[in-house]
Amino acid sequence: MPYKIIFFGTSEFSTPSLQALIDDPRFEVTAVVTKPDQPVGRHQFLTKPPVKILAEKFNIPVYQFQKIKTPDTYQTLSDLQQRHGIDAYVIVSYGKIIPQNILDLPKRGVINVHGSLLPKHRGASCVQAAIASGDRQTGVTVMLLDAEMDHGDILAQAETEISEAETGGQLHDRLAQMGGELLTRALVDYFENKITPQPQDHALATYCKMLTREDGKIDWNKSALEICNLIRAYNPWPGTWFEWQGKRLKILKAAPVDLSKNLQAPNIGQLLQDRNRLLVLCGDQKFIEILELQPEGKKPMSGQTYLAGHKI
RNA sequence: CGCGGGGUAGAGCAGAUGGCAGCUCGCCAGGCCCAUAACCUGGAGGCCGUGGGUUCAAGUCCCACCCCCGCAA
Numbered sequence: 001m002p003y004k005i006i007f008f009g010t011s012e013f014s015t016p017s018l019q020a021l022i023d024d025p026r027f028e029v030t031a032v033v034t035k036p037d038q039p040v041g042r043h044q045f046l047t048k049p050p051v052k053i054l055a056e057k058f059n060i061p062v063y064q065f066q067k068i069k070t071p072d073t074y075q076t077l078s079d080l081q082q083r084h085g086i087d088a089y090v091i092v093s094y095g096k097i098i099p100q101n102i103l104d105l106p107k108r109g110v111i112n113v114h115g116s117l118l119p120k121h122r123g124a125s126c127v128q129a130a131i132a133s134g135d136r137q138t139g140v141t142v143m144l145l146d147a148e149m150d151h152g153d154i155l156a157q158a159e160t161e162i163s164e165a166e167t168g169g170q171l172h173d174r175l176a177q178m179g180g181e182l183l184t185r186a187l188v189d190y191f192e193n194k195i196t197p198q199p200q201d202h203a204l205a206t207y208c209k210m211l212t213r214e215d216g217k218i219d220w221n222k223s224a225l226e227i228c229n230l231i232r233a234y235n236p237w238p239g240t241w242f243e244w245q246g247k248r249l250k251i252l253k254a255a256p257v258d259l260s261k262n263l264q265a266p267n268i269g270q271l272l273q274d275r276n277r278l279l280v281l282c283g284d285q286k287f288i289e290i291l292e293l294q295p296e297g298k299k300p301m302s303g304q305t306y307l308a309g310h311k312i
Numbered sequence: 313c314g315c316g317g318g319g320u321a322g323a324g325c326a327g328a329u330g331g332c333a334g335c336u337c338g339c340c341a342g343g344c345c346c347a348u349a350a351c352c353u354g355g356a357g358g359c360c361g362u363g364g365g366u367u368c369a370a371g372u373c374c375c376a377c378c379c380c381c382g383c384a385a
Contacts (some may be wrong), residue, residue: 039385045316213383247317248382276337276349296382297317301324308337309325 002028003087003191009051009096010035017092017113018051020180023057024187030058030084035095036064069099081105110145113179117157119205122150127172129208131233137161140179142186144197150252152199156186168234211238218242220269221283224256228288252300253292271312278303
């Protein structure tokens with residue numbers, strides 16, 4: 001008899017975990033809960049969440065509750081519980097807070113996959129936070145959900161190195177994949193009582209907030225290293241940018257540079273040309289080279305290409 | 313019909329008041345040099361997004377359409 005699971009998830013981070021559960025004969029994904037379709041993109045087309053697309057492909061029933069904290073929602077999930085005897089909920093990047101009375105429904109509790117080594121980087125932007133903080137390694141955590149955010153007992157963790165040039169998007173995809181692999185193993189061990197859930201050391205907890213595009217505005221007073229890490233971390237979401245000559249310039253790729261010679265003292269945050277390189281002075285008096293950028297209304301281009309057509 | 317920017321040489325950009333298209337980089341050839349991503353000389357390369365219209369004459373004015381992108385979500 002496979003373990004019966006209801007999967008809660010929405011974003012691209014969720015899909016590898018859902019896929020792992022589907023592919024593993026030891027589990028049966030009885031239903032999938034995901035956020036309602038959202039208007040997306042320049043023309044606001046109504047778009048299905050990635051998790052919904054995957055679920056439909058395997059003919060798994062999909063539930064999209066407008067609100068979780070309603071008697072109707074509770075009733076629906078309660079019915080599913082009675083009808084199928086669900087063993088556990090698995091929640092991966094669902095995007096909504098689930099009330100306690102629902103969390104109490106499944107027989108063996110609620111399991112969560114988180115994209116960091118808890119207790120570090122609790123919260124919504126854990127992947128970006130790891131790179132932005134300059135961490136050299138991170139990982140994924142499979143844990144039991146409790147009332148507080150990313151606070152529950154740990155079932156399993158897997159670590160990985162963050163490479164020098166890795167972007168948030170690349171790391172996101174890797175962690176999502178790792179999460180799926182770790183999830184199925186940890187879940188079986190947990191069901192078979194082979195692991196003892198370990199409480200987190202809450203004194204070491206750090207938190208990261210939900211990111212918006214505003215968070216990607218570059219503060220040139222920070223150090224060159226901090227800024228480079230931020231650019232890497234926030235690529236592709238939420239992206240990093242600053243205002244230049246009344247236009248918005250997105251920075252897609254940058255690197256710290258060592259300059260032996262002294263350039264004419266520029267202001268912090270001002271673009272500067274050195275040969276065919278596009279430089280900016282940061283708060284610690286060090287330069288970064290902008291390798292790839294995207295002016296408002298234009299396609300992405302290299303710093304050198306930008307210089308070919310723009311006087312600085 | 314959410315707001316806005318843009319489609320001109322391979323790339324990035326200029327082209328007030330309409331008159332036979334220019335800049336930077338790249339590319340090709342040659343030169344200089346121990347050497348070079350540096351420098352010098354010369355050269356190739358453009359139905360100016362598409363279709364109409366106004367005009368003696370349109371990249372430049374008018375209309376329609378296609379495509380790309382930023383914001384917003």
